[in-house]
Amino acid sequence: MESAYAIVFFIFGTVIGSFLNVMADRMPGEQSIVTPPSRCPGCSRRLSVTDMIPVISWLALKGRCRTCGEKIPARVFWVETVTGLAFAFLYLYFGLTPELWVGLFYAAVTIVIFVIDLEHQLILNNILMPAMGIALLISLFAGQIDLAPTFLNAVIGAVAGFGIFLVVYIVSRGGMGEGDVKLGALAGLITGWPNVIVAVILSWIASGLVAIGLLAFRRKGRREAIAFGPFLALAMFITFLWGSQLIDWYLGLFLN
Ligand SMILES: [Zn+2]
Structure with a gap:
């Protein structure tokens, strides 16, 4: 049961990590973190749900936009992964x-x-x-x-x-x-x-x-x-x- 929860917290962490990526992309330029929806900076295509699955999308796309090939920074992957691992660790460390x-x-x-x-x-x-x-x-x-x-x-x-x-x-x-x-x-x-x-x-x-x-x-x-x-x-x-x-x-x- 504990390991099932740890996986849930890992996934929760990757979702939060993907939001932290949006914050890191937009807040230094004083852009809103809520609107507009994410677009590829290369081709301006609006990202679909399958482009935005934390960790998995980046790995599946090998770090590139599926239409224009623009590089998606490795930071996107690392932040999602590290946040997921941190959340899983904290759950295992503290319990609920x-x-x-x-x-x-x-x-x-x-x-x-x-x-x-x-x-x-x-x-x-x-x-x-x-x-x-x-x-x-x-x-x-x-x-x-x-x-x-x-x-x-x-x-x-x-x-x-x-x-x-x-x-x-x-x-x-x-x-x-x-x-x-x-x-x-x-x-x-x-x-x-x-x-x-x-x-x-x-x-x-x-x-x-x-x-x-x-x-x-x-x-x-x-x-x-x-x-x-x-x-x-x-x-x-x-x-x-x-x-x-x-x-x-x-x-x-x-x-x-
Ligand atoms: Zn693109």
Whole structure:
């Protein structure tokens, strides 16, 4: 039964992932995500239902439009697949609990911020602000939702996350975007205090390792910036899931 449910959550995730793709395609250009219906950017043919089955359509069409052969970005496939896997994992991890629904929402927020920042070096207020509102709303139910910080704790976390990246923003003089500072606030609302510190440290470790890797393989010049938001988004989500365990583990290194 559990594996049947996991498959249902995978499929649910791929459908949400396909909506996240629409958001990532349209929101940076300030287009509506509801209308008009999706069309092929190559030939303007309106996409049919069979063009829009998550994961399967992309694989069946081998990543190309069936009429004009225009390439459909691999990102479409990856976002649908990763969202599906994340949803299935969260179901298996949480079971049918309130934490599951919160986790699914934060997973979707993380993925869409990750993708848009990676492609456009942009973290949209239209995504950040509603996510902050919902994270605050969730904190009002901290008593019923295990991983949610209380309202006060979430606000302290947000101030801390915002403050840390504001300092980095000022000191680095444009080495980091304003969006990253605001994302720091969202990370604080989602993870609370002191867990937000874990999110900050994880984001620094991850971006540092990737920067070293890219330099080693000469994929980017030393002066080219890599977007930081994807690392912070991912760190935020990992800290939502395991922040307290990571703190316990780290302190345990010194106490034993
Ligand atoms: Zn086409």
